Amino acid sequence: MSGRSLPIELDYGYFETVQGYGQSTYGQSWVYRPARVDEIREVLQLAKQNGRRVCLRGSGRSYGDANYLEESITIDITRMDRILSWDRTTGILEAEAGVTIEDMWRHVLEDGYWPPVVTGTMYPCLGGALGMNVHGKNNYCRGTLGEHVLEIDVLNANGELKTLTPRDEEFFAIVSSAGLLGIITRVKIQMHAVNSGDLKVWAESADDWREQFELFEKFEHNSDYMVSWVDCFGRGAQAGRGLFHAAWYKETLDPKSLKEEKQDLPSLILGFFPKSMLWKILKKFCNRTGMRFVNWAKYVSGSTLGNNKMHDQSLVAFSFLLDYVPDWRRAYEPGGFIQYQTFVPKEHARRVFSRQVELQQEAKLESFLGVLKRHRPDNFLFSHAVDGYSFALDFKVTQKNRERLWKLAHQMNDLVLEAGGRFYLAKDSTLRPEDVAQWLGPEKMARYKALKSEWDPEGIFATAQSDRLGLTHRPR
Ligand SMILES: Cc1cc2nc3c(=O)[nH]c(=O)nc-3n(C[C@H](O)[C@H](O)[C@H](O)COP(=O)(O)OP(=O)(O)OC[C@H]3O[C@@H](n4cnc5c(N)ncnc54)[C@H](O)[C@@H]3O)c2cc1C
Structure with a gap:
């Protein structure tokens, strides 16, 4: 790699490979982990002296290329x-x-x-x-x-x-x-x-898309949380089937449940199996046949054993389900995966999301996980939310499917844009500059450019994603 000879003049910097959580792309850069504001200033100075751009990085949990930049100086804030x-x-x-x-x-x-x-x-x-x-x-x-x-x-x-x-x-x-x-x-x-470290959680299965949206409508004015899982392998009358959850904070004071130790996720599954090993089992199922089965099994258990049930669940267990399986992303190795989440106004959501699933099935590239959420709009510049729904999808990336997968994503993006929907940079790997320009619109793009020249006149803040999307430009 060119420019590797950048002097690491500060003792908290290393030359490293950095990537998003999906591990489907990566870059190499000089990563600095300043511990104080003055140290951040030193790194900014170093970047300017060396003519390098600066990429900001938190815990690296954005899935795509929003938290690294090849040949840059990365400021890791952790x-x-x-x-x-x-x-x-x-x-x-x-x-x-x-x-x-x-x-x-x-x-x-x-x-x-x-x-x-x-x-x-x-x-x-x-x-x-x-x-x-x-x-x-x-x-x-x-x-x-x-x-x-x-x-x-x-x-x-x-x-x-x-x-x-x-x-x-x-x-x-x-x-x-x-x-x-x-x-x-x-x-x-x-x-x-909160009064309690537990939530009251309601689980109800949905047999198709219509039932999914009816459940959200039923609970949207009288719940504290809602989320639903969708089986992207379901087709025909079973298209859109899945399992919906609503949850409520508890009204009765329960100091014991507020203790930290009551929240910690167990280190063993079923009392004996170390959960640190679970990703290895998941990996065996991480293909179309395996995931068709996993989704079917989840639907069957949800629509029988778990259906129409109210139960208590700790705030941590309900909120951070994905943290139950440490390193679960490794199941997608070696090619990694992309997460794809789009936001569509409520009147178009059912049509757009059901068509997205049909397109996946036609391409034999079904998402291994589908998650529906309800949203409301906000006033932020790069706002992703709408008065509507989002559908989050996980796609395994391989050398063989990469081109087809991106083509599929572009088809799904077009559906979202036609419906006046939005995108989310934390979950994006596939957008093109024209998609972003249409999503944000001329007014927000102009506002972004004005603020960029005010806050960052030399254009040093950038990410691999912002270069891809035309929000920043590689120096010639
Ligand atoms: C398992 C999993 C579940 C998730 N669930 C959700 C969810 O339910 N809802 C949701 O919204 N997201 C979700 N995400 C996405 C995640 O929350 C976001 O990507 C979040 O931004 C990650 O934070 P981070 O600290 O890892 O930041 P990074 O991914 O490292 O960086 C995120 C962005 O912030 C910028 N940045 C970093 N530090 C700073 C700073 N100090 N100042 C300004 N900008 C900075 C970076 O340049 C980058 O563009 C999930 C991700 C994973 C892996």
Whole structure:
């Protein structure tokens, strides 16, 4: 690789391979892990001296190419991991940007609080989560993570620190703009008060697409969380079948359930099998035949044993289901996988998502996992949410299917655009510049460009994704 001779003048930098969580693409760059704002400034200076661009990286949980850039200087924020203050009377937490969702819930739960919005994994950090403005299974009623933030500190490309609040228009651009405008270093955020460490959870199977959407409509005004799994192998009358869950915070005070140890996920499955080994079993099923069976088995068990049942589940077990299987992404090795999540207004969602599944089946490239969520719109610059639904899909990538898979994604993207839908950079690997221009529209694109020249006049903040999407440009 050219330029490898960049002097690592700072003792917290290494030359490394970096990639998104899906492991389907990667880059090599100089990765620095500053622990203080002054050290970030030093890295920015180093980048300028060496004519390198800067890629921001949190916990690396974005699936595609949003958190690395070949031959760049990567600023990995995860060593900025201090909780700066916690007020148990107001529920306001102040933390550095490397503090993770896990750090937050562990810190506040015993005092009767829970993060207002959490992702399907507890490992993203505040900087990365706000870079994408993540949502949870409560997006339809609580909005995105950024909607609960009271204040952020942000460094521009010249190393100047600014404090922004939701009263500043720029706040709504820095949060959501995928690390392309500034570096979030400190966050003040409102936690959500809870009485119990458990949720009441309702499970109900859906036999087809119609039932899926009816369940969301039935619970959208009277639940705290909703999510549904879809079997993408179901066709004909079984198309769209799956298992829906709604959940509620509990009203009765239950201090015991708020203890950290009540939340920890078990290290053994069925009492004897180490869950650290589970991905190896999953790998054996990680093909069309295996996954057709896994999806069928999940549907059958959900529509019989688990159907129409109310049960208690800990906040952690309900929220971070994917963390149950450590290293589950390794089941997709060697080619990795892409996650593909699109957002469609409610009046078009059923038509678009059912057609997306038909296209997958026609191409024999069914997603191994399908997840439906309900959303509401927000005011952030690169907002992905709509008054509608999202459908998240996982596609295995192999050398043989890569070209066909991207073609399929482009067909599915076209359906989303025609329906006035949106995309999400945290889950994107396949968009083209014209798709992004249409999704954001001329006004937002112009606003982004104006802010880019203000916050980052020399255009040093970039990612592999932003180059691919035409949001930044490789220097000639
Ligand atoms: C198993 C799993 C489940 C998930 N579930 C959900 C879900 O339910 N909902 C959801 O919304 N997402 C979900 N995601 C996606 C994930 O939450 C987002 O990609 C999130 O942005 C990851 O945070 P991170 O700390 O890993 O950031 P990274 O992926 O490292 O970076 C994310 C973006 O933020 C930028 N960035 C990093 N640090 C900063 C900073 N300090 N200042 C400004 N920008 C910065 C980066 O340049 C990048 O563009 C899931 C991911 C996984 C792997």
